[in-house]
Amino acid sequence: MRFISRFISLLVVVVVSLTFPSEAQPIEVGGLDGRIGIGGRIAIAEDVDPAVTLDQVIQPDSKIVFHPSPADTFHGSGQSGDIWIRADLVNSSETALRGNLVIRFPYLEVVDAYLVDAQGVEQQGRAGSAVARSGIAIPDPFPAFEVDVPAQASRTLYLRVHSNTIVVLPMWLHASADFQLWSKGSIALQFLIIGIICTFTAYAISVARTSQHNAYRLYVGFCLSAALYILFSTGIGKAFFWPHIDIGTMTLINMLQAASTALGGLFIASFLNVRSRWPAFNAVIMLIAVLCAASVLISVLPPPLAMALYMIMSSIGPIIVLAGVWVMHRRGVDGAGMVLLAWSPSILASVWMYLRLFNITPYFEINHYIVPMALCLTVLQFSSAISNRVKAAEASAVTDPLTGLFNRRKLDSAFDSPKQRTEPPCTAVLAIDLDGFKEINDTHGHEAGDAVLRVIGQRLTKLSRGRAKSFRTGGDEFVVLYSEQDDRAEIQAFGNHCIARIGRPILFGNEVLFVGASVGIAFVQNEGEFKTGIQRADAALYRAKRDGKGVVRLYDERQPPVGKESFRPALVGG
Structure with a gap:
């Protein structure tokens, strides 16, 4: 009974703390020599009319009501209006702060930043996946801004987030040196993953050039779409290729994700010869591929249909393919085990990210690398399966099938x-x-x-x-x-x-x-x-x-040949 009473008391404390969050506190930035997470110390205003301006937000009689962030990483939706963020920055030190604010969520379409002092707007900038970088926005795959707070002074930072997606706000304030180190390291890791995938793509191309098997050509397409998906879904593509142009990447990201799902499924169907071994499953894979191709129309479809197509291409379709491959593995189909092992990391990573987006699992910095690393493992395992198939074919070509000896x-x-x-x-x-x-x-x-x-x-x-x-x-x-x-x-x-x-x-x-x-x-x-x-x-x-x-x-070359000297045809070049 004592254990039960303690458990109930603890549960009450947790519920109360979640129901009545503490007020947003000023953020001390003086002497910053690293990074601090500020997501739990900001104020949030949701569902704000996109026509509302900063002047309307900061005026004394503003109707925009800010509430303390309910968690260290805020989750919301931008489909019903803009999200405004307010953070009070205080520098109590004798040294001016030049820091960098980063929102580690690359899908945010438009983020406007305003640094306000007592006289009004002092600095402003814009970043996001759908707009050109300007003002105090700095080069980075995520929306990032330069923030200056003089010594013995304070500033109020306002952010307006406009995005027709789920909004996740893991916000960090870095010292400039720490930001450079973190940003370069993060980008280098993503490029390393992309480089590994490109290496296996080159291997797949070499195999496809010497083989008539259509599976290897489909695999080349899968590798290329996976590498491009990582490049643009992490924000690196936008940051490197068109940072100063108002071109969004969400449609491209959806197309690449759909291509990865479709080409991955088609490769599996061809590699395992599903058409002859299980025609019904082959028809399902073809249907998933068609629906993935139709997902390029997501932006012009009604929201319910668009969401259904997105779920099919990003989660339901791959899970169905995984289940079918598992059944083939249980039936003893050659190669199905390695394909099952290869396809699983991508599925698990997708499930984890869905749980994260819906705020079911906690935020970890490694979340930004889970999907790229999972795709890398998938490509690695697929390449291993292909290598085994190629080696088996080469061995079969030089092996006598009856005795197992060389031929x-x-x-x-x-x-x-x-x-x-x-x-x-x-x-x-x-x-x-x-x-x-x-x-x-x-x-x-x-x-x-x-x-x-x-x-x-x-x-x-x-x-x-x-x-x-x-x-x-x-x-x-x-x-x-x-x-x-x-x-x-x-x-x-x-x-x-x-x-x-x-x-x-x-x-x-x-x-x-x-x-x-x-x-x-x-x-x-x-x-x-x-x-x-x-x-x-x-x-x-x-x-x-x-x-x-x-x-x-x-053999004695001194003896003359007797009768027929060879029981077999002469060797080529012999």
Whole structure:
């Protein structure tokens, strides 16, 4: 009971403190050597007619009523009128203050600042995402103004915020040096994130140029739209490209956000081949893409429809795509897990920012970087998924699908590599041909033959690990490039070991199958011999076959060729 009574008392205190905020207090700025948050010490007037002027606000009989800010970071809406802010700045020190006021919310369209003394307006300026910077406004992605308060003096700062959006006012007053450090650091971090995304965009372009897969082209578009969205949604684009022109960026930001959602969804659909695997989900993604394209008309649509389109492109659509990818992952679709991992950070960041905009979660300075960092992680994970897909395709092109060994194309590339070598890439070439394999195919069928080849591939892989590379070059023909610097006796012993391992019993259903092997070895001492090593190993293999099979024969150039010297076509360039 005591715990419950204490909890109720604490709850009453919290409710009372929220219901009856303290009066706005003068802000002491003397000796400022860093930064201070002033959002909780300002007075606010909401829903003010846009036609109201500063003179009407400051006159003694003004009908504009200011109330203390209810929180350290004010939340409101500019759709029903302007928001006026009043802050009383006091400098009790012997040194004049030259500081910088920053409102860390880049979506504010117009912010007018007036610094007023006893005689009237002393300084004024304008900044925002839809207007040219002027007066005491200073270069920064956020609305920022230079504020001068003489020693032993006070000034009243008035701000008029005109914006048809949700209004969030995290307000900070910086000393000039601290502002320069903070602003440059913040911009540098955003450019670092954009640079990382651009790096992955370049990678995506290189992949798209060499592939016919449409997913990679869609991914390039997603990366570009994400980078541009970060550039303009953070206010950097406006601050750098047209700070002195009355051009708004909100329409452009909405278009880029819609493009990111649409292109991201289309990339996922193409990458996971959703059209053939889940047609209904593919239709949903296409519908989301169409609605995202229609969102460019948000500014001319009725407010309810505009809000519905905005919610679809910014949150509902991406969440639906995430849910669909999760279902595909549960179904075991290849690549869906990495796509799920990639798409999740952007969704979580969007949810967090919505909670922040509606004042459900607290304000943290890192909030300004959550969406850019989430998009960066999304691009990173998407690029990783693409890289894995590309590597898998490259491996598949040089891998025999039945045995898992390298194929003839991979062997050819070892001979055709343009890289300059000082030593041959192997010390010996072993040509291996199975004995009795045709009889297994004829007696037990090709299914049994495939099972035998799979087992032989596994055995050669284990034998070769760390000292050789194995290739399947034909039906029952294999080549091993021996790379260890062993003497010839050890290499010949390795050939005998291959014969012994291949000759072990192979279980197929209820039957036990046996195959043998013959091996021909050609030693390689220089680059020139490497290029003819296959032909020489084949000649030695033919001798092994002629001498009774199941044996190892070494190539001896002193012996004349006997019969057919090669079981396989000559290598390109060999």
